[in-house]
Each structure stands twice: as C-alpha cells, then as structure tokens.
Amino acid sequence: MKNSGQQNKASQNRRKPRARSKARPVSANHGSRHDARKSNTAPRKLANLQLNVVATLTNLFVIGLLIFLARAFHLQMINDSFVKKLKQQRTALVTDSGTRGNIFDRNAQVLAQNVKSYKVQLDPTQLDDEEIKHLLTHLPTIFPGIELDKVEARLRNKARREALISKNASYQQYEKLKKLTKKFIGLTATLKRIYPKGKLAGPFLGFVSLYKDHLNSAGRAGIEQAYDWALSGHDVLYETQKNGRKYTAPVSGALYKRSSDGRSIMTTIDMRLQQITEAYLSEQVEDMGAKQGVAVVMDPHTGDILAVAQVPTYDPNKYNTSHTSYQNIFISSQVEPGSTMKPFLIAAALNENLINVNSRFPGMGGTIKLGRFQVKDSHKVEDDMSTLEIIKFSSNIGAIQVAQLLGKNTFYSYLKNFGFGDLTNIGLYGEIEGKVYELKKWNPVNLATMSYGYGLNVTPIQMTQALCAIANGGQLIMPRVVKALTNEQGEIQEEFPVRVVRRVISEKVAKRVVRGMEMVVEPGGTAPAARINGYRVAGKTGTTRKVKKEGGGYSKTKKAASFMGFAPANNPRLVIYINIDEPKKETYGGKVAAPIFAKIVSEALPFMGVPPDETIRAKPLRRKRRRVNNTKHQVMLTKTLDNNPWWSKDRFLTRASEDMVIPDLKGYDLPTALQKLNQYDLEVKIKGSGVIVSQSPESGELLESHGKIELTLVRPSLLRRPVSGAALIQEDLLNGDD
Numbered sequence: 001m002k003n004s005g006q007q008n009k010a011s012q013n014r015r016k017p018r019a020r021s022k023a024r025p026v027s028a029n030h031g032s033r034h035d036a037r038k039s040n041t042a043p044r045k046l047a048n049l050q051l052n053v054v055a056t057l058t059n060l061f062v063i064g065l066l067i068f069l070a071r072a073f074h075l076q077m078i079n080d081s082f083v084k085k086l087k088q089q090r091t092a093l094v095t096d097s098g099t100r101g102n103i104f105d106r107n108a109q110v111l112a113q114n115v116k117s118y119k120v121q122l123d124p125t126q127l128d129d130e131e132i133k134h135l136l137t138h139l140p141t142i143f144p145g146i147e148l149d150k151v152e153a154r155l156r157n158k159a160r161r162e163a164l165i166s167k168n169a170s171y172q173q174y175e176k177l178k179k180l181t182k183k184f185i186g187l188t189a190t191l192k193r194i195y196p197k198g199k200l201a202g203p204f205l206g207f208v209s210l211y212k213d214h215l216n217s218a219g220r221a222g223i224e225q226a227y228d229w230a231l232s233g234h235d236v237l238y239e240t241q242k243n244g245r246k247y248t249a250p251v252s253g254a255l256y257k258r259s260s261d262g263r264s265i266m267t268t269i270d271m272r273l274q275q276i277t278e279a280y281l282s283e284q285v286e287d288m289g290a291k292q293g294v295a296v297v298m299d300p301h302t303g304d305i306l307a308v309a310q311v312p313t314y315d316p317n318k319y320n321t322s323h324t325s326y327q328n329i330f331i332s333s334q335v336e337p338g339s340t341m342k343p344f345l346i347a348a349a350l351n352e353n354l355i356n357v358n359s360r361f362p363g364m365g366g367t368i369k370l371g372r373f374q375v376k377d378s379h380k381v382e383d384d385m386s387t388l389e390i391i392k393f394s395s396n397i398g399a400i401q402v403a404q405l406l407g408k409n410t411f412y413s414y415l416k417n418f419g420f421g422d423l424t425n426i427g428l429y430g431e432i433e434g435k436v437y438e439l440k441k442w443n444p445v446n447l448a449t450m451s452y453g454y455g456l457n458v459t460p461i462q463m464t465q466a467l468c469a470i471a472n473g474g475q476l477i478m479p480r481v482v483k484a485l486t487n488e489q490g491e492i493q494e495e496f497p498v499r500v501v502r503r504v505i506s507e508k509v510a511k512r513v514v515r516g517m518e519m520v521v522e523p524g525g526t527a528p529a530a531r532i533n534g535y536r537v538a539g540k541t542g543t544t545r546k547v548k549k550e551g552g553g554y555s556k557t558k559k560a561a562s563f564m565g566f567a568p569a570n571n572p573r574l575v576i577y578i579n580i581d582e583p584k585k586e587t588y589g590g591k592v593a594a595p596i597f598a599k600i601v602s603e604a605l606p607f608m609g610v611p612p613d614e615t616i617r618a619k620p621l622r623r624k625r626r627r628v629n630n631t632k633h634q635v636m637l638t639k640t641l642d643n644n645p646w647w648s649k650d651r652f653l654t655r656a657s658e659d660m661v662i663p664d665l666k667g668y669d670l671p672t673a674l675q676k677l678n679q680y681d682l683e684v685k686i687k688g689s690g691v692i693v694s695q696s697p698e699s700g701e702l703l704e705s706h707g708k709i710e711l712t713l714v715r716p717s718l719l720r721r722p723v724s725g726a727a728l729i730q731e732d733l734l735n736g737d738d
Helices: 004-016 028-078 081-090 129-142 148-155 170-182 222-228 272-287 317-320 338-351 387-392 396-406 410-416 444-451 460-471 507-520 596-606 670-677 726-731
Strands: 091-096 109-123 163-169 186-196 208-210 218-219 236-242 248-251 264-267 292-299 305-311 360-362 367-372 373-376 384-386 475-477 484-485 493-496 499-505 538-547 554-567 574-581 623-626 637-640 681-686 691-696 708-716
Touching: 109 170, 129 148, 129 170, 148 163, 163 170, 163 186, 170 186, 218 222, 272 292, 272 305, 272 574, 272 596, 292 460, 292 596, 338 387, 338 396, 338 410, 338 444, 338 460, 338 507, 338 538, 338 554, 360 396, 367 396, 367 444, 373 396, 384 387, 387 396, 387 507, 396 410, 396 444, 410 444, 460 475, 460 554, 460 574, 507 538, 538 596, 554 596, 554 691, 574 596, 670 681, 670 708
Parallel strands: 681 708
Antiparallel strands: 091 236, 109 163, 109 186, 208 218, 236 248, 264 484, 292 305, 292 574, 360 384, 367 373, 475 499, 484 493, 538 554, 554 574, 623 637, 691 708
C-alpha cells in the first residue's frame, strides 16, 4: 500500500507544471548566436523560392513545347490543309508547256501547225456605259463572228475585272482594239493549232481541243488523236516564290525540268492526190444526189494511204461548228461488197486449182433458182462463159457455180486470209472489223449469196487492202498512214516499215485475175467508163441494195454503187476503192463510181511520172455478141459493127504501128484460125491436127509484123471435158459440199 501511494504522488508531481523560473539577464554571447541563426535562414528561403519559380517556368515551357509539337504534328502529318494554304500564299505552280509537233504530207507540205494567237480582255470597272456602247458597235468589224450578247454581259459585270473579248485574236486585231479604246487591254500570248489546207483531209487529220482533265489541248480525232502521244510536248510543273505580283526563279530544291516539244509526223498522204480525189468525189456525190461517198487511194506495194476522201466532210479549223460526224468512214463504216467480191472468189478457186481460166460455166439464161428465191444477172449471159468472163460480165450465176466448187470451208478461209472480218491495224481510232459469219452459221444459201457479195459486211479499207493483194502479186500488206516521226530539228527519230501480213494467192493466179479485171473496163464489160487514154486499167464494179432499217429485207430503191480498180494494170501504182451511198440519178457502180476512178487516175499517173503503156481509146466501141453452140471447148466471139475482128488495130493503137494484139484462137479449127490470121503478115507453125488447144504467144500479147505464132492442135475425141459447175448446181443447189 505504501508503494502504491508513493507512485500516485509521483505521477501527480509529474502532471504539475513546472514553475517558470525567474528572468535572468541575457549575456552578450547568447544574443549574437541567435542573430546569426536568423540571418542564415532568410537566404535559404529566397533560394528555395527561386528554385520553385524556375521549376514552374520549366514545366510550363515543356508543356507548351509538347503542345506545340503535337499541334505541328497534327497539322503536317494528319491535316495538311494548313500547310497547303501557307504554301499557296508564298509559292505558285507554273506550267512550262512543250510545243505540239507539226503534221506533214509525204512531200513535206504542212498539214497542221501552231501559230501564235492572243487572248484579249478588258477591265469592266474602267468602262462606263457610253464606252461599252461604243465598243459593242465597232467590235464586230475587228472580230468577225463575235458573240455580242455574251461580250456585253461580261463588260457590264462590274464584279469582275476581266471580260473576255477573244480567245484567238491576232496581233493586228489587238492593235485595232487599242485605237478603239485607251483603257487597259489585257493581252496573253497562246499557241493556236491551225490546218492551212482547210477541209482538205479534215477527217483524216482530226483536230485538237481541250479535255476537262487535261491542262492543255489534246487530239480528239484522226491523226491528232491516234498519235497524240508523239505530237504533244511534255509539260512540266515547277514552284516559284511570290515577290509582290511577280514570280521569282524556281524555289531552291523544287523539281524543275525543261519541257520538250512534241515530235512532228510525216504522213503517207500525198496532198496532190488528196485534192484530186476529194474534188472528183465531191463533184460526183453532188451530181448523183447521193447521201455520202468515200474514196481510198493506196500504194499496193507499200500499203501507204495516199489519199482518203469522204463526203460530207468538215474543216478541222471549225470543228466546233460542224454538224458532220468526226469519224473516218473509210474505217468506221461497213457495206455489203456486192459484185466487187467476185475477183476474190475467182482468185481462191484458181489458187486451189479447182478451175482454170478456160473453164466454162453455163449462163442459164441469166436466171437461177436459189432455194425459194431467184437470182438474176443484170448483164444477162444467154450461153456459157469462161472463168474470167464471170468477172467481166459480173455474173452472179457464174459466181454461184464457182462457190459451189470451192465449198464453204475453203471460201471462208480465203475470206479471212484476204483480211475480211478482221481489223487491218491501220493505227487510227474507230476502226471496225466488219462481219464474216462463223462457219457454223453458213448454209448453202449463204455460200451462194456470199459469192456475189451479199451476207457479209466489209469496210472500205478492207476492200482496198484486199485488192492490193491482187494488184501486187498475192501479198496482203498492212495499211500505213505514218511514214516517220521527226524531232525539233527535223531529224528522223522513228520510221514505220512496210509490213507484209501474209501471202494469200500465188503471183501466177494474181496475174490471171488481173486479166479478168482488165476485161471489165473493155467494151462489153460493166465499166468501160473506167478506161483512160494511155494506160491499162483493171477494175470491178459493184451495186448492192441496202438493208431496210425497219421490217427487214432489202430496199428496192436505196442502193450503194461501188468500183475498185488499179492502174497501170501490168505494174500497179495506184489502187482505188470508191463507194457512193444512195445515189439517185444513176445506181450502177459502172456509171456512178467508175467515172471517178478514171478521172483520178488519168490526172494522177502523169504527175507521178508513170509512163503510158499504150494509147488506148477511151471511148468504148459498140459491140454485139454472136451466139455460139453450147460446146464446152468453144469460146465466145465478138465483133464490132464494122465487122473488124476485136483484136484489130482499130481497137488497140500501140506504139509500133505494125504491132498486133494476138487473139485467143483456142477452140477453133485450123482453117478458121488461118483465115483470122490471113490479114496479118505472120509465120504460122502448126503442131498436130483437130482443134487448137494452145498457142504461143498467148492471147493478149503484142506481136510485131513478120513475127511467128505456134498453134498446137488436138483431135476433139482426145479433148478432156473442161471443168463446169453446171451439173453440180442443177443436181443439188442447196446441199453445199466440203
């Protein structure tokens, strides 16, 4: 208990506050220590405050920098519109354009070129009402064809400071405008594309206009479009810095490259031939009241397109005011060829050795039944005819017989080999391939109708190309419209070589077909109007009815007349195809298209330096036919009204006055042949007996007076029967064989 009381007492003593001791005087040493502690604390606080301020400012700076960098990243990497606006304010993009190349003909005549023109503008804010009226009164005399309504609207629009007066003004027009007003005239130089020859070869050349997605003009038709890749210069965009209202040199580091001019083109066109062809085609189309016409002139050895004309046409200088199609119809239109198909049919049969030039075919009185239809000849042949006379008289009856001998497979193959139904790859936009039906769609009637040119569609360029294959000895040549590309200095950079596609027929066969086509322009043929003085001519006519647009079938009134030919026949320099659509005055190809051919050739060959073959009467002689017995080895005889033989010098006037043209004596007996030859001073050598089966020289060749001719005869019983399709046709016309 004692211990516990002591503990409580002690705790109470601890809880009692200690009594404050009495103040004692402070010594001097004690005060100085206190002041020292106080003076050391103040600088420390100040330093801490400074550190805090610096840290805060540093943090703020870092945060601001991060925000700036984030914003800059957002603007440049995510949203670059701000950068673009800033760049646009300080720099500008300027186009450095290359000049478009020129177009020349084969003789370096300019067909398309660039000339400097000017864009003329006025400032409407500087013009009052009286000045505007004064300008509108006199502007038409300076700018013919100006649209005053549009110009007046621009001049009265005070919201703009630029009013267009003319896009293609000459400097002389600008000088005249300066005399009309003393106010500011804006003048900007530009290059304008012009065609110095106007309408001449307009569709072939095409034109240039501005595309919506192009900075500069581009070719829109013809050569301008097909060779735009070569003609157009290379444009370059580069940056310049703005300096007030002017631009400085390209900014440092900007991609800059000097622009290059486009290359010029040398075409295959001969402008002399082009002018002749267009003139005579246009004249005949107008005279015949036709809907349209097309003519193609081609070199058979190179494939060069020397001239191509179409009516109606247009002027590429005024293409935007033309209501005529911009298409080249010689590659974009198609027709049924009609009888112009017959030389290709005969060539195929000869090349397959199914017939020869002496094969005989019955004329069947000019009518044959084809299924439920009747096929008639316009130039009726009562008796039989030879292979070449099928071409001469344009006999549908004979063509059907040859086609039956040839068969659909072989005929189809030759059609394709001659290029029908395929693109020629002429290198111009808009070419179509025509239409030759697949073999599975052929039937015996199709085979027959195609033999005289119905049931298939061809283009004018295909007909010209195919005819070149006959004229040049059997090779199909690719058409060519451009010979070379040249640079700014006129040096040739690229040439386009002659390309042979394939051989279609042998040279021997080609010569035989040529002879048949020569007979077409002789008296009794379908195109004596195609004959010309001094040159041998080969050709073929065609007249086709047009398909009705409504109701099907063929029109009885609407026709297309055509003629194709070449000259000189023995060494062709020009191959020409002509087609006149819907002529009204005449309808036959021999009367509508053949005269155009004669006019073109008679004028073109002399200036081309082609020497004449022989002096031939252009006016055909009247003739009558003598009917002969229907014996297969006999030939048809014709005489003139004055009873002179057809081979007499009254028909052919050669360079040598004593020359004669050897007649065809095959099929005659010896007395008759000798009687024919008696009027000439010839030495006749005879081998064998019977009827004449061969002769040397051959018929049609020239032989000088006192020359020699050898005749080979065989007895009739030993003669082989000539090939004829008569039996085949009569027995089974509708069962075409293969």
